[in-house]
Amino acid sequence: MQQSLVELREITKVFPGVLANDRVSLTLGAGEIVALLGENGAGKTTLMNVLYGLLSAESGEILVDGEHVDIKSPQQAIDLGIGMVHQHFMLVEPLTVMENIVMGIEPSKFGVINYPAARRAVLEISQKYGLEVDPDAKIHDLPVGLQQRVEILKALYRGARTLILDEPTAVLTPQEVRELFAVVRSLVNEGLSVVFITHKLDEVLSIADRVVVMRDGAVVGETRSADTDTAGLARMMVGRDVVFRVEKDPVSCGDTVLEVDELRVRDERKLTAVDGVSFTVCEGEVVAIAGVSGNGQTELVESIMGLRRPESGHVRLRGKDITHARARQTIAAGVSHVPEDRHRRGMVLEFDLTENMILGDHRRRPFAKWGVFDQKVINETTAKRIEDYDVRTPSARVLGSTLSGGNQQKVVLARELGRDPELLIAAQPTRGLDVGAIEFVHSRILDERREGKGILLVSLELEEVQSLADRILVMYKGRIVKEFAAGEASDEDIGFYMTGGSDSSATVDETESKGVTRGR
Amino acid sequence: MAGKEAKRMGDRLAVAAENVGIPFISVLIAIAIASVIIWIAGFDPVAAFSALWKGAFGSGRQIGETMLRATPLMFTGLAVAYGFRAGLFNIGAEGQLFMGGLAAAYLGIVLAGLPAPLNIAIMLVAGAAVGAAWAFIPALLKAKVGAHEVITTMMFTYIGRYLVSWLVTGPLKAEGQIPQTEKLPLESTLPRLHEVFAFFPDSRAHMGFIIAIVLAVVVWWILKYTTLGFEARAVGFNPWASENSGISVSATTVKALCISGALAGLAGVTEVMGVHGRLFDQFSSGFGFTGIAVALLAKNNPIGVIFAAILFGALSSGSGTMQLEADVPSKLIFIIQALIIFLVAAEQLAKWIVGRTRKGVTESA
Numbered sequence: 001m002q003q004s005l006v007e008l009r010e011i012t013k014v015f016p017g018v019l020a021n022d023r024v025s026l027t028l029g030a031g032e033i034v035a036l037l038g039e040n041g042a043g044k045t046t047l048m049n050v051l052y053g054l055l056s057a058e059s060g061e062i063l064v065d066g067e068h069v070d071i072k073s074p075q076q077a078i079d080l081g082i083g084m085v086h087q088h089f090m091l092v093e094p095l096t097v098m099e100n101i102v103m104g105i106e107p108s109k110f111g112v113i114n115y116p117a118a119r120r121a122v123l124e125i126s127q128k129y130g131l132e133v134d135p136d137a138k139i140h141d142l143p144v145g146l147q148q149r150v151e152i153l154k155a156l157y158r159g160a161r162t163l164i165l166d167e168p169t170a171v172l173t174p175q176e177v178r179e180l181f182a183v184v185r186s187l188v189n190e191g192l193s194v195v196f197i198t199h200k201l202d203e204v205l206s207i208a209d210r211v212v213v214m215r216d217g218a219v220v221g222e223t224r225s226a227d228t229d230t231a232g233l234a235r236m237m238v239g240r241d242v243v244f245r246v247e248k249d250p251v252s253c254g255d256t257v258l259e260v261d262e263l264r265v266r267d268e269r270k271l272t273a274v275d276g277v278s279f280t281v282c283e284g285e286v287v288a289i290a291g292v293s294g295n296g297q298t299e300l301v302e303s304i305m306g307l308r309r310p311e312s313g314h315v316r317l318r319g320k321d322i323t324h325a326r327a328r329q330t331i332a333a334g335v336s337h338v339p340e341d342r343h344r345r346g347m348v349l350e351f352d353l354t355e356n357m358i359l360g361d362h363r364r365r366p367f368a369k370w371g372v373f374d375q376k377v378i379n380e381t382t383a384k385r386i387e388d389y390d391v392r393t394p395s396a397r398v399l400g401s402t403l404s405g406g407n408q409q410k411v412v413l414a415r416e417l418g419r420d421p422e423l424l425i426a427a428q429p430t431r432g433l434d435v436g437a438i439e440f441v442h443s444r445i446l447d448e449r450r451e452g453k454g455i456l457l458v459s460l461e462l463e464e465v466q467s468l469a470d471r472i473l474v475m476y477k478g479r480i481v482k483e484f485a486a487g488e489a490s491d492e493d494i495g496f497y498m499t500g501g502s503d504s505s506a507t508v509d510e511t512e513s514k515g516v517t518r519g520r
Numbered sequence: 521m522a523g524k525e526a527k528r529m530g531d532r533l534a535v536a537a538e539n540v541g542i543p544f545i546s547v548l549i550a551i552a553i554a555s556v557i558i559w560i561a562g563f564d565p566v567a568a569f570s571a572l573w574k575g576a577f578g579s580g581r582q583i584g585e586t587m588l589r590a591t592p593l594m595f596t597g598l599a600v601a602y603g604f605r606a607g608l609f610n611i612g613a614e615g616q617l618f619m620g621g622l623a624a625a626y627l628g629i630v631l632a633g634l635p636a637p638l639n640i641a642i643m644l645v646a647g648a649a650v651g652a653a654w655a656f657i658p659a660l661l662k663a664k665v666g667a668h669e670v671i672t673t674m675m676f677t678y679i680g681r682y683l684v685s686w687l688v689t690g691p692l693k694a695e696g697q698i699p700q701t702e703k704l705p706l707e708s709t710l711p712r713l714h715e716v717f718a719f720f721p722d723s724r725a726h727m728g729f730i731i732a733i734v735l736a737v738v739v740w741w742i743l744k745y746t747t748l749g750f751e752a753r754a755v756g757f758n759p760w761a762s763e764n765s766g767i768s769v770s771a772t773t774v775k776a777l778c779i780s781g782a783l784a785g786l787a788g789v790t791e792v793m794g795v796h797g798r799l800f801d802q803f804s805s806g807f808g809f810t811g812i813a814v815a816l817l818a819k820n821n822p823i824g825v826i827f828a829a830i831l832f833g834a835l836s837s838g839s840g841t842m843q844l845e846a847d848v849p850s851k852l853i854f855i856i857q858a859l860i861i862f863l864v865a866a867e868q869l870a871k872w873i874v875g876r877t878r879k880g881v882t883e884s885a
């Protein structure tokens with residue numbers, strides 16, 4: 001038996017109307033990777049927030065190195081060697097990597113920051129753990145994978161020996177996931193231990209030593225990952241068998257729903273983000289845009305939605321030009337949009353669920369008549385959608401911010417799909433969802449397809465792209481560099497074009513294409 | 521099932537208790553600190569506060585005086601609160617108030633002779649419109665070029681204030697030595713409360729008080745049950761998600777600041793129509809600014825504004841008696857006001873003081 005580094009005993013945490021953690025115990029040995037698995041709302045984040053001092057538990061004990069500790073704030077957790085990387089990064093965007101890492105405990109003399117010393121310290125830990133990153137790069141210039149690396153470095157710089165990673169892979173491409181796993185392995189080789197929250201079962205199997213499964217706030221199972229498989233994990237998690245690959249009928253393409261023609265869009269910094277993109281989506285078709293994040297997908301979607309003015313080119317919805325339509329007209333014309341970032345564009349965290357459920361439809365009948373809400377209809381619709389999408393919440397009147405990440409995503413999906421759109425634009429629709437919920441959302445998307453809706457899917461998840469798409473467009477540096485029909489390409493093929501491979505350079509070996517990913 | 525319902529009710533009560541509790545506790549702590557100050561200054565705090573209470577609520581006339589002083593603060597408090605809910609800091613309520621007052625003083629004379637109800641209705645609507653117009657330009661600047669409303673509404677306050685100063689000494693000056701406009705005819709003034717209802721016969725409280733309370737309920741309803749209020753709150757919380765939902769951030773900003781201006785304008789209208797019957801340079805004792813404190817204390821809740829305004833009204837109407845009977849300088853009231861605001865703003869401090877240390881809400885990933 002290894003000496004346990006951190007031990008949680010009988011932790012109970014109650015939120016109004018929710019027993020989020022019900023006498024949960026968890027031990028973590030030195031050099032161990034424990035995966036925390038469980039449905040959306042099972043209480044994983046809550047448990048880790050208790051350990052990190054962000055929440056205080058109603059009862060229970062925490063032991064670090066065998067000693068009882070009372071962790072009241074993240075600062076205390078950090079002092080005890082516990083670090084946490086949240087799913088939503090907490091970096092200061094305009095500052096450099098180095099500044100972000102040393103912030104708050106920068107080496108200084110008489111209040112003047114000793115930059116050379118800071119740089120040395122940052123380089124030292126980044127070399128020690130193989131976390132390469134340019135210390136002088138500005139955060140907002142870095143791809144998500146590297147920003148996450150900075151978060152990890154921040155925790156290590158503060159002396160973390162236990163690292164909590166909350167859904168670290170949700171925003172990463174397969175390539176970045178492989179790099180992250182290499183980093184995690186080198187950390188445990190140095191004697192650190194890691195708690196890893198994820199919904200991706202194959203990741204659990206490939207990285208974790210031990211898996212702890214939670215359901216409804218309690219631990220319902222624990223196993224060594226060597227002793228199980230994905231189907232077994234899924235069963236432990238949701239209590240039934242889960243279908244991983246959805247069946248779909250062959251595409252029967254009807255009229256053109258969306259037509260994008262030579263679209264050019266600039267980003268905030270006035271750089272060309274979408275560089276002459278053309279494609280169509282027809283009735284009953286799922287077109288997927290695959291690409292590493294930051295290659296123009298966001299700007300493309302925003303300009304179709306009317307959130308960003310294109311420089312040139314055209315967008316047509318059922319033949320009607322909507323290039324310069326604003327979001328309100330686009331929505332009215334029958335476009336639904338599941339944004340990639342639910343906290344930024346997807347919902348108003350300070351609104352309750354009934355209010356979040358009508359965002360975008362709030363001017364329309366039957367929800368509003370003459371500008372006055374019909375509270376009864378709104379409440380009924382909300383209740384029905386909460387039921388249909390299995391949103392775990394004590395009531396429809398709680399604020400969006402109190403839901404677990406996956407349940408927030410379900411609210412956005414329920415609203416956008418509930419609108420019965422002509423065209424559904426779904427960016428990372430299953431980000432943060434558990435396997436059961438993913439199964440449900442995928443089948444809902446295919447229902448829409450069967451009803452003859454057009455669907456534009458933007459996703460980093462090749463598995464999702466492969467199982468839903470009728471056509472796959474690979475986007476790289478603002479251009480569509482390759483198109484595949486469903487089933488035509490392997491993950492490797494798609495990955496090759498995603499990272500800058502081209503038909504003419506089809507012989508470029510993998511190491512080179514990796515280099516391109518980094519540079520964005 | 522019944523148990524679950526009861527629990528939910530309990531949870532909601534707990535939230536309500538916190539929303540009401542923190543301002544309430546802040547007020548109590550402010551009074552406690554003020555007592556110490558009074559005591560150190562060599563006076564008797566118990567005598568001071570009982571005199572204050574007596575001055576504010578001791579008789580029908582005094583209650584009426586408290587209502588009178590609360591009235592403009594309700595309007596300006598509502599104005600500032602509405603702006604805050606849309607993420608806007610209308611620091612220029614004072615200027616909108618002056619312009620509303622100017623509209624009333626001018627129209628009241630022009631419209632002389634019309635039937636009183638018609639006259640009053642026109643003056644209220646026009647005063648609100650002028651207040652809104654005074655907020656419109658800052659709103660437009662904000663929406664189009666991003667000019668910060670704190671700067672622009674403040675500048676417009678100076679313009680409005682000195683415009684009134686000039687008009688009452690020049691073009692609109694009534695006969696006589698004093699720089700003020702002509703006295704409004706009876707049909708252009710708001711009736712006193714005792715002329716409509718049968719209470720507080722010798723008080724100066726006027727119908728503006730009732731109008732303000734009705735408006736507070738209307739504003740509460742707008743914020744909660746209409747698309748107008750929904751959009752304002754959505755933009756106040758998250759402009760990106762609002763945009764994505766087809767809400768025009770700039771149009772919403774303009775509407776919200778204009779509504780705020782209209783409410784502030786009404787403060788000026790009712791002061792002119794209900795209290796002074798005319799306009800002069802000093803007709804507002806900073807109601808627009810005190811409105812910020814009222815909104816803060818009310819946590820931007822329109823219903824809360826009613827109570828917060830009455831509290832500030834009571835402090836102001838009771839301070840005279842406090843000075844008279846307990847010898848405590850009436851200026852001390854400003855210290856109490858400042859303490860209340862400080863403690864409400866430093867909400868965490870108030871929580872800490874009552875031993876309710878609670879960690880901030882964490883973002884659940």
Ligand SMILES: Nc1ncnc2c1ncn2[C@@H]1O[C@H](COP(=O)(O)OP(=O)(O)OP(=O)(O)O)[C@@H](O)[C@H]1O
Pocket residue numbers: 015016018019020038039040041042043044045046047392393394401402403404405406407432881882884885
């Ligand atoms: N700040 C909060 N206030 C009220 N309730 C909360 C709060 N945070 C979490 N909850 C509730 O506690 C439960 C557990 O949430 P938690 O975020 O721990 O789930 P999770 O396992 O991380 O789920 P996910 O996989 O969706 O991220 C949820 O039902 C949620 O509604």
Ligand SMILES: [Mg+2]
Pocket residue numbers: 044045046404405406884885
């Ligand atoms: Mg979570």
